[in-house]
Amino acid sequence: MTAIGLRPATSADSEYCFQLHKAAMGGYVTAVWGWDEQAQRDFHACAFTPYRWQIITADGTAVGMLHVEHRPTEIYLARIEVHPDHQGRGIGGQLIRSLLHEARQQGQDVALDVLSVNQRAQALYRRLGLHEVTRHGKNGIKIRMSTKPPQLGPIHRS
Numbered sequence: 233m234t235a236i237g238l239r240p241a242t243s244a245d246s247e248y249c250f251q252l253h254k255a256a257m258g259g260y261v262t263a264v265w266g267w268d269e270q271a272q273r274d275f276h277a278c279a280f281t282p283y284r285w286q287i288i289t290a291d292g293t294a295v296g297m298l299h300v301e302h303r304p305t306e307i308y309l310a311r312i313e314v315h316p317d318h319q320g321r322g323i324g325g326q327l328i329r330s331l332l333h334e335a336r337q338q339g340q341d342v343a344l345d346v347l348s349v350n351q352r353a354q355a356l357y358r359r360l361g362l363h364e365v366t367r368h369g370k371n372g373i374k375i376r377m378s379t380k381p382p383q384l385g386p387i388h389r390s
Contacts, residue, residue: 234290236326238298241285249285249297250276256296256313263349264373288314290323298327306378307335309344328360332379343378 241249253276254267261267281299288296296314300307309331314324328342335342346353348367354375362377 234321234323235292236323237289237292238286238327239289241282241287241297243282245282245285245287245294245297246276246280248287248294249280252297252313252315255316256319260347260350264347285311288312288323288327290318290321295323300331306341306343306380307331307338309342325356325360328356332360335379341378341380343376343380345374345376348373348375 250273254272258267261272284299284301286298286300287294288298295318297311299309299311301310302308309328312324312327331342342362343365344357344362345368346357354377357377362379363381365376365378365380368374368376
């Protein structure tokens with residue numbers, strides 16, 4: 233059994249996180265927007281916030297990153313990326329199940345956004361009990377998923 237852990241990210245993790253993003257998400261980013269190395273580096277420079285991010289470890293080795301926001305009514309999974317060499321081993325699922333447990337204890341929902349082209353992640357989230365809530369972004373490129381049950385439309389009676 234692999235020991236999964238989290239450690240706070242530091243400014244020294246910036247390049248690791250950029251390379252991780254490129255490896256884990258590069259294909260999806262390319263499919264939606266195209267990969268522009270400089271644009272991606274600029275985006276990373278703005279988004280990288282080590283005091284909010286955590287490095288995922290497996291047996292002490294960095295294998296991914298996690299960014300979770302604790303909001304007033306929900307726990308928002310802002311970002312989870314596991315290096316492709318370590319995907320499919322239950323690491324992401326274990327971390328998300330932990331968030332789901334925490335949310336249940338606090339009477340909250342878990343919410344996240346996923347790219348519509350990332351079918352593998354969507355399948356994981358559905359297996360863990362999240363539902364599609366809405367699509368947003370240009371041409372619905374992102375899907376909001378939540379543990380909160382989807383809202384049903386009005387009931388029409390004849």
